[in-house]
Amino acid sequence: MEDEGDVADEKAEYGDRLGSLREESEGDGDQSTLNEEKGSLVPDTPFSHSDTRHFGPAPVRPQARRLGDKKKVLLKHGHYVRDLPVPRRLILPKRGTREMTETRYTAVTCDPDEYAKNRFTLRQVEMNRQTEMFIVITMYNEDDVLFCRTLYGVMKNIAHLCSRKNSSWGPDGWKKASAPHVVVCIVSDGRKQIHPRVMDCLVALGIIQPHAMKNMVLGQITTAHVWEYTTSFALDADRRFRYPESSFDIVPTQILFCLKEKNAKKINSHRWFFNAFAPLLQPNVCILIDVGTRPGPKSLYYLWKAFDLNSNVAGACGEIAVYKGKWWRGLLNPLVASQHYEYKMSNILDKPCESAFGYINVLPGAFSAYRYIALQNDKNGHGPLASYFKGEVLSGQNTDMFTAVYLAEDRILCFELIAKPGSEWVLRYVKSAVGETDVPETLPEFIGQRRRWLNGSFFASIYALYHVGQVLRSGHSWFRKAVLLFEFGYNLINVIFAWFAVGNFFIFFVILTSSVNDPSFNLKGVSILNTLTQYAYAGTIVACFLFSMGNRPKGARWKYRIAVVIFAVLTIWMVVCAVLCAVKALQQFNTPMYSRMVLSLLATYGSFVAASLLFMDPWHLLTSFGPYMLFSPTFINVLNIYAFCNLHDFSWGTKATTTVDTDLGVVRGILKGDTVEVEVDYDKDDVDNVYMDALHRLKVREPIPKPKPKSFAEDEEAVKDYYANVRTNVLLAWALSNSFLAVIILSGNVTSTFDGSNNYTVTKAYMLFILAFVAITSIIRFGGSMIYLIGRVFTG
Structure with a gap:
C-alpha cells in the first residue's frame, strides 16, 4: 500500500524541506534561492547590470568523470x-512506491x-x-x-x-x-x-x-x-x-x-x-x-466523453483557440488578430458543419484524439496507420505526386478512417474541448506555416476526391453514404473555387472599384484613382510571384511586408467602394444586380454574426474582424502564391547520417550471463548537484546560443528535379488558368455591372454567379453548424 500521509502533515513537511533546501543552497554559495512560500524558481529580486552580485551565465560545478569506477x-x-x-533534494509529496522514488x-x-x-x-x-x-x-x-x-x-x-x-x-x-x-x-x-x-x-x-x-x-x-x-x-x-x-x-x-x-x-x-x-x-x-x-x-474529459458516448466515433477534435495572452494583449498584433478571427469562424461554421456530416477534413495534430482500435491496419498491413506513416518513407521519382500528398498525413488519416472497408467510423467536433495554441506572430513564420498547410490540404483534398469510391465500400448505411457523397461534392466545389481564388479576388476588386465610375455616383476623377489601384493590385501580384520564386520569407522580410501593406490599403479602398455600392443598392433595390449583391452580403456576413451569437461567442467580431478584413487579400494572394511557387519543397524528414555520436558513452561487453559492466560517471552527491544546477538555470534563464544553420548537399539531384518539375507544371496551370479567367471576365464593360439595365454581359453573369455561390455556401455552412448546435443541445 502507498503511504500518502495526512495532507496537513505533508504540507508542513514541504515547508520544512523547502526551508532546508534554501539553507543548503545558500550554504553552498548557490544563488538559486527558492521562494519558500510558492516554491518559485523565479529570482526574488531580478538581476541587473548595476547589481554587485553575479550577472551572466550560470556557474556550473565541475563534474569529475570517474573513468576508473565500474x-x-x-x-x-x-x-x-x-x-x-531520484535526487535526494527532490521534494516528493507522495512516497512509498518505486515509480515515484526511482526513474x-x-x-x-x-x-x-x-x-x-x-x-x-x-x-x-x-x-x-x-x-x-x-x-x-x-x-x-x-x-x-x-x-x-x-x-x-x-x-x-x-x-x-x-x-x-x-x-x-x-x-x-x-x-x-x-x-x-x-x-x-x-x-x-x-x-x-x-x-x-x-x-x-x-x-x-x-x-x-x-x-x-x-x-x-x-x-x-x-x-x-x-x-x-x-x-x-x-x-x-x-x-x-x-x-x-x-x-x-x-x-x-x-x-x-x-x-x-x-x-x-x-x-x-x-x-x-x-x-x-x-x-x-x-x-x-x-x-x-x-x-x-x-x-x-476539462478539455481532455470532454474529448474522451465523445468516444464514451458513441461507439462509432473514430476521431474527434476540440476547438483550437489562439493564445491571446493576459488581458488579450496578443490581439494588438494585427496578424494574430486576423488568425484569431479565422480560427473562430472555422470553429463556429466549418468544423460543426463537417461534424454534422460525419467527416471532418482534418483533425488538427495540435489537439485531437483517436480511438486506437479504429486506427489498426488489416491483416495485409493496409489501413489508417499504414497510410498515416507512408509519407515517412517516400522519395522522389519512386512515387507520383498524388502519393506525395502524404505530407498532409493528418488529412489522409481522417479520410482513411471514414472510408475504412467494412467499418462505419465517423469523426466528431467537440466544442467544449478547448486548446489554446501559439500562432505565428511574424510574417515570415506565418507564410512558412501556411505554405505547408495549403500544399498539404490541396493535394489531400485531391486524394480524397480521387478515392471517393472507397466510401461506397465502407460499412456505412446508405443514408450515411449519401450524406458523405454530398459532402464530397461540396468539397469538390470548394476545391475548384480555391484554385481560382486569386483570379476571382482580382476580378471582384476590379468590378467593385470600377462600379463607382458610374456617373450616378458623382465622383470626379475616381476613374483615374481606380486605374492606379487596379494596376497596383496587378503589379503586387506579379511581385509576389517573383518574391516567392527566389526569396524565402525570412530573407525578404521587407518585400513581403510592403506587399501586405499595399494589399491592406487597396482593401480599404475596396471596402469604401463596397459601402457606396451598398448604399446605392438600398436606394435602387429593384435593380437586379444591386438586390442580389445585398442578399449575398446578408447571407455571408449575416451567417457570421448569427452563428457567433447562437454559439454565444461573438467577441471576435468586435476585436478581430477589422484586422481580418485588412489581411484577407494577404491570405488569398501572398499565401497561395508562395505555396504554389514552393510546391517542390516536400520535407519528409531529415537526411540520414552515417556518423555515430559517442558523447554519452557506451555499454561494452557481457561479463556473465545478462550482466554488463558500465562506467559510473556520477555518485549520489553529483546527482543532487546536477539537480540544483538545473533549478538555477531555470531561474537565471541565461540566453541560449542559436546554432549556426547547416547546409546539406542534395544526394540525388533527380529527386530535386522531379519535384521542381511538378512544381512548374502545377504552377503554370494555376497561373495561366487564373489569368485566363480574369481576361475573359474583365473583357466586357466592367463599369456597367451595377447599372440599372437588364442587359446581361459576361461580367454581369459571372458576378451574379459568384454572388449566388457565396450565398449558397454560406447557407450550407450555417445550416450544418445549426444541425450540430441542435444536436449538442439535446445530447450534451
Whole structure:
C-alpha cells in the first residue's frame, strides 16, 4: 500500500524541506534561492547590470568523470535498463512506491516498429494497469515556457478526471489497475535539438538523469532514450513548483519520456507513439497534443466523453483557440488578430458543419484524439496507420505526386478512417474541448506555416476526391453514404473555387472599384484613382510571384511586408467602394444586380454574426474582424502564391547520417550471463548537484546560443528535379488558368455591372454567379453548424 500521509502533515513537511533546501543552497554559495512560500524558481529580486552580485551565465560545478569506477548492471531481456533513485533534494509529496522514488531509463536500440518484437517493455505492463487514455506531447526545440504550459495543462486535466466521483475514473484513476488510467508520453525530436531549459525542467521534475544515457549498447546504436517516471508535482508556465494543495489540485502523473537520438520530424515521433508504445499499453483513446498547446481544465474529459458516448466515433477534435495572452494583449498584433478571427469562424461554421456530416477534413495534430482500435491496419498491413506513416518513407521519382500528398498525413488519416472497408467510423467536433495554441506572430513564420498547410490540404483534398469510391465500400448505411457523397461534392466545389481564388479576388476588386465610375455616383476623377489601384493590385501580384520564386520569407522580410501593406490599403479602398455600392443598392433595390449583391452580403456576413451569437461567442467580431478584413487579400494572394511557387519543397524528414555520436558513452561487453559492466560517471552527491544546477538555470534563464544553420548537399539531384518539375507544371496551370479567367471576365464593360439595365454581359453573369455561390455556401455552412448546435443541445 502507498503511504500518502495526512495532507496537513505533508504540507508542513514541504515547508520544512523547502526551508532546508534554501539553507543548503545558500550554504553552498548557490544563488538559486527558492521562494519558500510558492516554491518559485523565479529570482526574488531580478538581476541587473548595476547589481554587485553575479550577472551572466550560470556557474556550473565541475563534474569529475570517474573513468576508473565500474558498475555491474543486469540486462533486462538483453537490453540496457536501469532504475535510478531520484535526487535526494527532490521534494516528493507522495512516497512509498518505486515509480515515484526511482526513474527508469531504457536505451532503445531498434526501430519503433520493432519495439515490442525485441521484447522492450514498459512499467505499466509490468504493473498490469489498464490504459484508458494515452496522451502524446510532441516537441522539437520549443522553450521551457511552452513546454511547462502544455504539461501543466495536461496534469490539471488528469486531476480533474480523478476528481469526478460519479465516474469510472475515481480518485485513483491515475494508477488503479482495475480502473482506467492515463499515461502521458512526451516525444522529443532529436537529442541535440531539444531546448536546454526543457532538459532542466525534466531534471527538476525527476523524470530524467542525463548522465545515465548511452550512445551504444553492446555494439548497437541507441535510437531513442526512454525514461519512465511518475511525478507527483508539476511546473507551471512560470517555472514554479505546483504541489497538491487540495485533494485533486495535482495528482500523480505517469510520464513516459522518449528522447529520440536523431531528428526525424513529427511524423516519426508519432510512429514511436503509435507503433512502439501503444501496442504494449493497448489504450482505448489516444490524444495528440503539440508543445505550445494548452488544453482547458476539462478539455481532455470532454474529448474522451465523445468516444464514451458513441461507439462509432473514430476521431474527434476540440476547438483550437489562439493564445491571446493576459488581458488579450496578443490581439494588438494585427496578424494574430486576423488568425484569431479565422480560427473562430472555422470553429463556429466549418468544423460543426463537417461534424454534422460525419467527416471532418482534418483533425488538427495540435489537439485531437483517436480511438486506437479504429486506427489498426488489416491483416495485409493496409489501413489508417499504414497510410498515416507512408509519407515517412517516400522519395522522389519512386512515387507520383498524388502519393506525395502524404505530407498532409493528418488529412489522409481522417479520410482513411471514414472510408475504412467494412467499418462505419465517423469523426466528431467537440466544442467544449478547448486548446489554446501559439500562432505565428511574424510574417515570415506565418507564410512558412501556411505554405505547408495549403500544399498539404490541396493535394489531400485531391486524394480524397480521387478515392471517393472507397466510401461506397465502407460499412456505412446508405443514408450515411449519401450524406458523405454530398459532402464530397461540396468539397469538390470548394476545391475548384480555391484554385481560382486569386483570379476571382482580382476580378471582384476590379468590378467593385470600377462600379463607382458610374456617373450616378458623382465622383470626379475616381476613374483615374481606380486605374492606379487596379494596376497596383496587378503589379503586387506579379511581385509576389517573383518574391516567392527566389526569396524565402525570412530573407525578404521587407518585400513581403510592403506587399501586405499595399494589399491592406487597396482593401480599404475596396471596402469604401463596397459601402457606396451598398448604399446605392438600398436606394435602387429593384435593380437586379444591386438586390442580389445585398442578399449575398446578408447571407455571408449575416451567417457570421448569427452563428457567433447562437454559439454565444461573438467577441471576435468586435476585436478581430477589422484586422481580418485588412489581411484577407494577404491570405488569398501572398499565401497561395508562395505555396504554389514552393510546391517542390516536400520535407519528409531529415537526411540520414552515417556518423555515430559517442558523447554519452557506451555499454561494452557481457561479463556473465545478462550482466554488463558500465562506467559510473556520477555518485549520489553529483546527482543532487546536477539537480540544483538545473533549478538555477531555470531561474537565471541565461540566453541560449542559436546554432549556426547547416547546409546539406542534395544526394540525388533527380529527386530535386522531379519535384521542381511538378512544381512548374502545377504552377503554370494555376497561373495561366487564373489569368485566363480574369481576361475573359474583365473583357466586357466592367463599369456597367451595377447599372440599372437588364442587359446581361459576361461580367454581369459571372458576378451574379459568384454572388449566388457565396450565398449558397454560406447557407450550407450555417445550416450544418445549426444541425450540430441542435444536436449538442439535446445530447450534451
